[in-house]
Amino acid sequence: MKNKIISQIKQFKISxxxxxxxxxxxxxxxxxxxxxxxxxxxxxxxxxYVLGPLVAFLQKSITEITVFFLQxxxxxxxxxxxxxxxxxxxxxxxxxxxxxxxxxxxxxxLLVFTLLMICYPGSLKNKLxxxxxxxxxxxxxxxxxxxxxxxxxxxxxDLFRVLHGGSKYVYWGTVFFVWVVWVRYFKNKK
Numbered sequence: 001m002k003n004k005i006i007s008q009i010k011q012f013k014i015s016x017x018x019x020x021x022x023x024x025x026x027x028x029x030x031x032x033x034x035x036x037x038x039x040x041x042x043x044x045x046x047x048x049y050v051l052g053p054l055v056a057f058l059q060k061s062i063t064e065i066t067v068f069f070l071q072x073x074x075x076x077x078x079x080x081x082x083x084x085x086x087x088x089x090x091x092x093x094x095x096x097x098x099x100x101x102x103x104x105x106x107x108x109x110l111l112v113f114t115l116l117m118i119c120y121p122g123s124l125k126n127k128l129x130x131x132x133x134x135x136x137x138x139x140x141x142x143x144x145x146x147x148x149x150x151x152x153x154x155x156x157x158d159l160f161r162v163l164h165g166g167s168k169y170v171y172w173g174t175v176f177f178v179w180v181v182w183v184r185y186f187k188n189k190k
Contacts, residue, residue, distance in 0.1 A: 019183050023176075026119055030112045051107060058105040059087035062143050066150045076154055089150055098153045106142035106171065110135055113175050120179075122187045130186055134178045141174045 037043060043051045063080045066089055070078045081090045081097070089098040117131045145167050152160040 059100045062146050063087040066147050069147050126186045
């Protein structure tokens with residue numbers, strides 16, 4: 001029985017999934033590290049909250065771009081306000097606000113992607129251009145997701161709830177897609 005299982009594994013060529021297993025292992029380790037950093041250290045290094053400037057940049061830029069598109073399409077007189085320690089899209093017509101929190105800003109995915117790429121095999125030369133390119137691509141996708149959510153929030157709150165629930169999976173799927181591009185086209189390139 002044991003030999004039969006071993007031969008089936010060899011026949012299936014489990015090594016085909018080596019990269020995916022490394023990805024999942026690194027992703028799990030980075031997620032545990034993130035949660036530990038959150039729960040025990042509150043995103044601080046040596047007592048200094050290091051995410052502040054990055055989160056503020058992401059929140060402010062994403063909400064301002066979103067308001068630009070809302071106004072471009074004459075959807076709302078929306079504006080960006082600072083509310084509950086976060087940049088927020090405020091809709092005066094419906095007296096509602098769409099808050100872009102720390103976890104909705106995409107900062108975790110950007111940091112996990114960066115650390116994943118640093119830890120993953122490949123030439124330093126390629127990583128030096130691929131990581132910033134991947135970060136910009138992920139930022140654009142995060143912004144597009146928030147714009148879609150902002151339109152849904154204004155027009156149909158039930159649709160917003162559905163889209164909001166699935167948006168993190170789309171974003172993590174995008175992280176996986178960028179990683180696949182790295183593995184297939186650039187990992188072994190010199």
